[in-house]
Amino acid sequence: DTAVSQTPKYLVTQMGNDKSIKCEQNLGHDTMYWYKQDSKKFLKIMFSYNNKELIINETVPNRxxxxxxxxxxxxxxxxSLELGDSAVYFCASSSTGADSYEQYFGPGTRLTVT
Amino acid sequence: AQTVTQSQPEMSVQEAETVTLSCTYDTSESDYYLFWYKQPPSRQMILVIRQEAYKQQNATENRFSVNFQKAAKSFSLKISDSQLGDAAMYFCARMNRDDKIIFGKGTRLHILP
Incomplete structure (x- = not known):
């Protein structure tokens, strides 16, 4: 059983296009996240939602x-995708009721903007 | 700024030997969580070990253990009896009660046969 799934796993598109990445978790968690991993492997949080409400919104373009x-x-x-958006995007989830707050990650979506 | 620092971009260890990955962090909180995540070539992010800051005892998970020094804000990962499957990027991470997790830049671990 896949705990956190993302679709698609690979996405190649041209500059200026609009695209979506989907994430689903079947763990019963109440908090979900999006991370961006750049070409240097640096992971940075983008957004976090708790019970469908936005709780973390880092400095991310409003695109x-x-x-x-x-x-x-x-x-x-x-x-309006830009070249700099090329990265791997990870979805994750956690349960705020749990003792450890650990996050479970999806497999990632590699986005390539040409 | 609250940061997580991994000072070793790359490390190598002989198979069956022991290796320690360093991590230091900065926080003004007293209650937080620390994690080590492993990212193999498959790209999947896998939780290796976690530590609650309020617990003095160092966490262990089979061949993986941590040396948690709260006063020094240090959280190193020790891998004993290294195996080829341990080759991966390892990320240290800290999360406060506000639920925001901060990752270090990672350490790439090579296992030499």
């Missing part, structure tokens, strides 16, 4: 818009 239709899903929509 990036997360949407959480329910607690199990957190999708990332990107408008």
């Amino acid at each position: 990036f818009s997360p949407k959480s239709p329910d607690k199990a899903h957190l999708n990332l929509h990107i408008n």
Whole structure:
């Protein structure tokens, strides 16, 4: 059983296009996240949602818009894609009721903007 | 700024030997969590070990253990009996109660046969 899944795993698109990445978790967690991993492997949080409400919004261009239709899903929509958006995007989830707060990660989506 | 620092971009260890990966962090909080994540070539992020800051006892998970020095804000990972499958990027991370996790820049670990 996949705990945190992302689709697609690979996404190649041209500058200026709009694309979405979907994330779903079946762990019953109430908090979900999006991270960006750049070419140097540096992981940085972008957004966090708790019970469908935005709780963390780092300095991210407003071309990036997360949407959480329910607690199990957190999708990332990107408008007007730029070359610098090329990266691996990870979705993660955690339970705020748990003792450890550990985050479970999806497999990542490699976005390539040409 | 609250940061997580991994001072070793790359390390190598002979198979079956022991290696220690360093991590220091900065925080003004007294209650937080620390993690080591492993990222193999498959790119999947896998939790290796976690430590609650309020616990004095160092966490251990099979061949993986940590040396948590709260006053020094140090959280190193020791891998005993290194195996080829341990080759990966290792990320140290800290999370406060505000639920924001900060990652270090990672240490690439090579296992030499």
